[in-house]
Amino acid sequence: MSVMYTGALQDLMDELGALPGIGPKSAQRIALHILGADPESVKRLTTALTVVKEKVKFCTTCGNVTEEEHCAICLDTRREQHLLCVVEEAKDVAAIERTRSFRGRYHVLGGAIDPINGIGPDQLRIRELMSRLADGTVKEVIIATDPNVEGEATAAYLARMLSTLEIPTSRLASGLPVGGDLEYADEVTLGRAFEGRRLI
């Protein structure tokens, strides 16, 4: 793909291509769009990039994104203090908030246990979680790590840690996606759906 472009345009394609989910074709398309775009809109993009790096940080309590010391959810006194949902990333907080079905607070681990990539419990915000739970305010923990190998390993590790504190701990249900087709479900998901079946 690199044939033909040189200099500044190739530099831009290289930088864009380093972003997650942007392949060489998308990088080319975006770079040529930038070239023809209104200078004001490019200025807005570069400003937005710079401002995010300057202003946005992580909530010192829960690890969610915020521009202040604490995030809006931790500061919201209407949120239930005794219910804590543990997630891998800030984007999981956003996803759960969109469901509007959880009114407790969050704890963002900053990833999942993944030994192949050198991420163990010490690289995650697990120590912060344990000290947060120490004062007895939280009465229930919901582990909402991803339903994949790393997420399950993290959930199992957390469940073991939390069992010492005697706080009831649950894991999000696995099963068939709502609106999906049974015949297209993979066998692991379908197996979980059987295990987790409920009386009606």
Added chain:
Amino acid sequence: MSVMYTGALQDLMDELGALPGIGPKSAQRIALHILGADPESVKRLTTALTVVKEKVKFCTTCGNVTEEEHCAICLDTRREQHLLCVVEEAKDVAAIERTRSFRGRYHVLGGAIDPINGIGPDQLRIRELMSRLADGTVKEVIIATDPNVEGEATAAYLARMLSTLEIPTSRLASGLPVGGDLEYADEVTLGRAFEGRRLI
């Protein structure tokens, strides 16, 4: 998708989401990647964006991208001067260069005739093409606009214009993609492949 994010992070997602091919999910993924990325790499990205807008412009002869008055292809004396390939966009020049099967020069129209979006012949670099052909250097024109409605309309318009100059004009072949499967070809492509069949 916009629930939950506020301030600088949402601004960045909005700007990213305005780029071609970037949906809300990708915008979120990239914005959160930027948040956690090495500040040096974000600086390189914003610099690359700014430099492209400052330095890269269009070749005054052919309309291809360049950082100089003329592009590298127009300046290359080894390229055949009598053969001209007309394309819609600079990225089409890059695509044809990668084939290494064309040694002539290019003329970039800057788009295709698309009345619905208000693009007529006057919005394209057709006047520049006609004055370029006026001195008789070019002996053959290859029209390589896209094989879609707008590209075909543009090719038909150009063919009519060029017929007055008596310069032999051809259009790239339509047919089955190499390495493709006949049964997956759409009927228009398969029809074109029949029309354009060649004796072996």
